[in-house]
Amino acid sequence: MQLSGKVALVTGAAQGLGKGCAEAILERGAKVALLDTNESAGQETAADFALKYGADRCTFILCDVTAKDQLEGAFQKVVDHFGGLDLVVNNAGILNEVQWEKCIDVNLVSVVRGCHLGLRYMGKQNGGNGGLIINMSSVAGLYAFPSPVYATTKAGVVGLTRSLGMDYKLGRDCVRVNALCPSFTTTAILADPEVPEDQYQHMKDMLERGGGLMQIPDVVKGLAKLLDEDDKNGAVLEVTVQGMKYHGDESGPWDRESGTHQPNLCIA
Ligand SMILES: NC(=O)c1ccc[n+]([C@@H]2O[C@H](COP(=O)([O-])OP(=O)(O)OC[C@H]3O[C@@H](n4cnc5c(N)ncnc54)[C@H](O)[C@@H]3O)[C@@H](O)[C@H]2O)c1
Numbered sequence: 571m572q573l574s575g576k577v578a579l580v581t582g583a584a585q586g587l588g589k590g591c592a593e594a595i596l597e598r599g600a601k602v603a604l605l606d607t608n609e610s611a612g613q614e615t616a617a618d619f620a621l622k623y624g625a626d627r628c629t630f631i632l633c634d635v636t637a638k639d640q641l642e643g644a645f646q647k648v649v650d651h652f653g654g655l656d657l658v659v660n661n662a663g664i665l666n667e668v669q670w671e672k673c674i675d676v677n678l679v680s681v682v683r684g685c686h687l688g689l690r691y692m693g694k695q696n697g698g699n700g701g702l703i704i705n706m707s708s709v710a711g712l713y714a715f716p717s718p719v720y721a722t723t724k725a726g727v728v729g730l731t732r733s734l735g736m737d738y739k740l741g742r743d744c745v746r747v748n749a750l751c752p753s754f755t756t757t758a759i760l761a762d763p764e765v766p767e768d769q770y771q772h773m774k775d776m777l778e779r780g781g782g783l784m785q786i787p788d789v790v791k792g793l794a795k796l797l798d799e800d801d802k803n804g805a806v807l808e809v810t811v812q813g814m815k816y817h818g819d820e821s822g823p824w825d826r827e828s829g830t831h832q833p834n835l836c837i838a
Pocket residue numbers: 581582583584585586587588605606607608633634635636661662663664676706707708709751752753754755756757758759760
């Protein structure tokens with residue numbers, strides 16, 4: 571996707587992977603709205619970006635993605651402020667197996683809502699110009715992971731992405747929907763996960779066996795790949811210290827015999 575002059579909305583963008591993704595999008599010439607509940611970090615990041623990329627290209631919007639009205643209001647503000655919307659990165663997430671309903675709300679329910687809003691504002695059938703949605707899942711959504719509710723939310727995001735990325739939907743909306751699945755990356759989420767001790771110990775072990783931590787720029791390379799590969803729709807990209815690979819290209823039973831898929835009818 572060519573991003574010069576386009577408009578992006580990134581949730582959970584005050585810090586961590588969301589901030590890294592937002593900066594990569596700015597570097598490619600787009601304007602970016604940063605949504606987050608962390609007002610001080612969000613304002614600081616926006617001020618930083620304004621200095622580097624221009625005050626007219628970045629704005630912070632205080633938004634709890636789990637509050638339906640706030641998320642809807644934030645999408646409307648972005649369109650009012652920048653005059654359109656072309657790219658949504660549904661990134662905000664937490665790991666909390668104690669307050670597990672909250673984990674589902676932030677990581678899955680809000681991503682469903684973010685996708686619906688993205689389609690509402692970018693979908694051609696609604697008067698939009700088409701666009702791209704990138705959902706932040708995790709390797710925990712692809713393989714067994716010691717925190718089951720977190721893993722469920724991330725697997726849910728994979729299923730959501732694949733299904734919204736079906737060709738017949740693209741034909742109508744011209745909005746591609748893809749997911750990024752990183753492994754352990756150095757951000758604040760690792761510092762203090764609200765998980766029982768056995769889960770924590772098991773994660774430490776997995777981290778060691780998996781080859782260690784990635785850094786934010788490693789994951790941003792995955793975002794860049796999804797931005798560059800305009801033919802990808804419903805794609806799920808695993809990003810680990812071992813490299814990147816797409817997941818789940820196998821045909822379902824309905825396509826297995828012919829080995830064919832319906833061609834995309836329209837590329838945004
Ligand atoms: N760091 C990793 O190892 C890793 C690996 C795979 C996937 N992820 C996913 O990447 C995403 C970003 O996480 P991160 O690692 O950058 O962690 P992080 O804690 O640094 O960043 C998460 C951001 O989301 C914001 N946020 C949390 N709840 C919110 C809400 N209700 N509304 C709006 N904003 C909210 C936080 O304030 C924070 O700025 C998450 O979805 C996470 O699950 C992280």
